[in-house]
Amino acid sequence: MREESRPARASYDDHRNATDLLMQRVRVAPEQVAFEVRRTADDGAWHEVTAHEFHDEVVALAKGLVAAGVEPGDSVTIMAPTRYEWALADMAAWFAGAVVVPVYETSAPAxxxxxxxxxxxxxGIGGSAEHVxxxxxxxxxxxxxxxxxxxxxxPTGRSGPPDLTALVRDGTRISDDVLEERxxxxxxDAVATIVYTSGTTGAPRGAELTHRNLVGKVLNVxxxxxxxVYxxxxxxxxxxxxxVLARGLQLVCLANGMRIAHLSDPRDVVPTLAVLRPTFLVVVPRVLQKIRGAAAGAAEAKHLGAVWSAAQRTAVERGRAEERGEKPSAWLAxxxxxxxxxxxxxxxxxxxxRIDYLLSGAAPLDADLALFFRGIGVPVLEGYGLTETTAPLTGNLPSDSRAGSVGVPLPGSTVRISDEGEVLARGTGxxxxxxxxxxxxxxxxDGFFRTGDLGSLDDDGRLTLHGRLKDVIVTSGGKSVVPAAWEASIENHPLVAHAVAVGEGKPFLAGVVVLDPEALEAWGDRDGVGPAPEVPAPGEVVEVHDDGLRATVQRAVDAANAQVSRSGQIRRFAVVVTDLSIPGGMVTPTMKLKRSAFATAAATVVDGLFAGSAATS
Structure with a gap:
């Protein structure tokens, strides 16, 4: 059993609760810009909101919540896309003494x-009429x-639900003294928020995070x-x-004088980057895969595919040299x-x-992808955490980053590896x-939270993840296989959104490869192979039999098989398409595949992979 700890680097004895993160910022720099906001859908301009202005809006809305009847400890839910008003409602609920319960905007009625x-x-506070x-x-x-x-x-007309301006108007009768008491x-140690896990393998559970969890994590990160963060x-x-990752990020930035802009549609991110020119971004690995894939597609369209391949290899080589602290050779330079x-x-x-760093979390990041971005001059710092650890538990640091690792425990955190290889966590968050x-x-x-993830610690205290404990496959021959490495290798291909190894109780492993609909359409247009397979209705999984696509995926499968042990290699695979556009359906809001939902929808495809197979290995 191994264990690694990092002492806390910040004291929060002078914080009553999470609202003091804003109050102290207002005292230090009230006129510093805290947010850049597009107030209406038809107004393309970004408007600056200072820390003091944000505070005043929070106070006004919090008074409205009190006037509406919210009592200390009551739960207030927010269901909306990512937008400025989400941040406003979140902090206002805390000012009113409430507990915030976030609901994903794509959640089903049940x-x-x-x-x-x-x-x-x-x-409740809803982002749109549908949410309301x-x-x-x-x-x-x-x-x-x-x-x-x-x-x-x-509301655009006279009818419709009451909006936040009505709530603010009703709050004018609440005094400053009453609100300050709230x-x-x-x-x-009071509960600040109840966050329901997205549930990739089971039913969501409500994790109660305290103000201590939030404040401690914000200050130590x-x-x-x-x-x-500067x-x-x-x-x-x-x-x-x-x-919790995005929400924690927002609090870190707010408390430390960084500007925040919100976008509800990820497709708007790239055009907005050139306008707002951020200094860092928090992303999920799929975003980085899409950026690199788009660059590859553009190069292919200009018949520069071979040149781009050489450029990728050079970037990875340069990134690896920098990671080792080595000076690039004259030829590499x-x-x-x-x-x-x-x-x-x-x-x-x-x-x-202007981006200094990209921070990646919520899913495993391929090592070569991290090295590629480092090699082009935009280092990626991968971290690891869960809802139950108030987002990041470990992280690579600017001064000490290793691709393929999720870094060392963050200040105030302890990571232990159990005898079974499970990652256990204790600490501030x-x-x-x-x-x-x-x-x-x-x-x-033993006082540690069981993450359900498999991992190992190296001699420098860095954590490397090896997959989910629940995802271990035991074949009919008794071999235990952790499929995460094979799946991650396949998912690194620009055409692939997800890969799932299957074979529990079967004589061998097989794989189901889920194509990325957007990348698939671009691939078909570029290579002139005709229209891409039609994406089925939500909840359906349809197998693709196109010879060209299968040949492309076969090369990725062969490469992945070469990277794992013989027992972890797959013998058969199916290529499928499914609707990935609805977070909360087949995927989580951070675009991780819901394995249980997918297994049910793809049962016929999986059965076909093992049809006629022998009963023993």
Whole structure:
């Protein structure tokens, strides 16, 4: 059993609760820009909001919540896309003494109803009329007293749900003294938010995170990443704010004087980068795969595919040399200068030209992908965490980064590897438990949270992940296989969105390769192979039999098989398409595949892979 710890680097004894993150910022630099906001859908201009202006808006909305009947400890739910008003409502609820319950904007009615009931939500705030309707139905059907639902959007006509301006108007009768008493009601050990896990393998569970979890993590992350988090820097948040990673990022930036802009549609990110020119971004690996894939597609369209392949190899080689602290050879430096002029400089410009670092989380990052971005001059720092650890538990640091690793424990955190290889966590950000006591039965061991992930620690204390404990496959011959490495290798191909190895109780392993619909369409147009396979209705998985596609995927399968042991290689595979455009359906809001939902939908395809196979290995 191995264990690695890092001492806390920040004290938060002078914080009553998470609202002090804003209050201290306002005292230090009230006129510094905190947000850049597009107020209406038809206004393309970005407007600056200072820390003081944000505080005033928070106070006004918080008074409205109090006037509406919100009491200390009541649950207030927010269901909306990522936008400025989400940040406003989040902080206002804390100022009013409430507990925030985020709901993903893509959640199904049954999910919304279950969360509202379980968290005993008293008041709802929806981003649109559709969100308001879903929350209203859920609150009306609940068995506890409720206060109603307000909309972030202003109604276009006379009818429609009340909006936040109405809530603010009603709050004018609440005094500053009353609100200050409410703001100070919760201490560090009070529950600040109940976050329901997205559930890749099972039913969502409500994780109760305290103000201590949030404040401790915000201050210690800032202390550990001073080269990334600094006054005057800026970022764009496009991950769902219902996810603890995006929400934690927002608090880190707000507390440290960094500008924040929000985008609800990830497709708007690239055009916006050149306008706002952020200094860092938090992304999921799929975003980086798409950026590199788009560059490869553009090179292919100009008949520069071979040149681009050489450029990629050069970038990875340069990234590896930098990681080792080695000076590039004269030949490598010369090649890099050429490819920088042809490709890399344009990629950096596409990302705004000012990005110091990319921070990657929520899913495993391929080592070569990380080295590629480092080699083009935009280092990627991969980290690891869960809802239950208040986002990052470990992370690579600007001064010490290793591709393929998720870094060392962050300040105030301890990581232990159990005898079974499971990653265990303890420290500042680790929650106290789930809302339902029954969910805590197997969640902790010896005071450590059981993450369910398999991992190992090297001699320098860096954590490397090896897959999920629940994803281990035991074949009929008794061989235990962790398929994560094979799956990650396949997913590195630009045409592939997800790969799933199967074979529990079977004589061999097989694989199901899910194509990326956007990349598939571009591939068909570029190579002139005709229209791409039609994406089926949500919830359906359809097998693709196109010879050209199968041959392309076969090369990726062969390459992946070459990287794993014989027992981890797959013998047969199927190529499929499914609707990946709806987070909350087949994928989580951070675009991880929901394995249980996918297994059910792809059962016929999987059965076909093992048809006629022998009963023993």
């Amino acid at each position: 999910q919304v109803a279950a969360i509202v009931s379980d968290a005993r939500v008293r008041l 309707d879903l929350l209203t139905e859920a609150l009306d059907a609940s068995d506890h007293p409720t206060l109603g639902v307000w909309s972030m959007d202003v 703001r100070l009601h919760a201490d560090l 800032a202390a550990g990443y001073q080269e990334v 006054e005057g820097g800026s970022t764009i948040i496009f991950l769902p704010l219902a996810h 010369a090649r890099h200068r050429v490819f920088d002029a042809v490709f890399f400089r344009r990629l950096r410009a596409l990302m705004g030209g 680790v929650f106290a438990g789930y809302r339902n006591p029954a969910d805590n039965a197997d969640a902790f061991v």
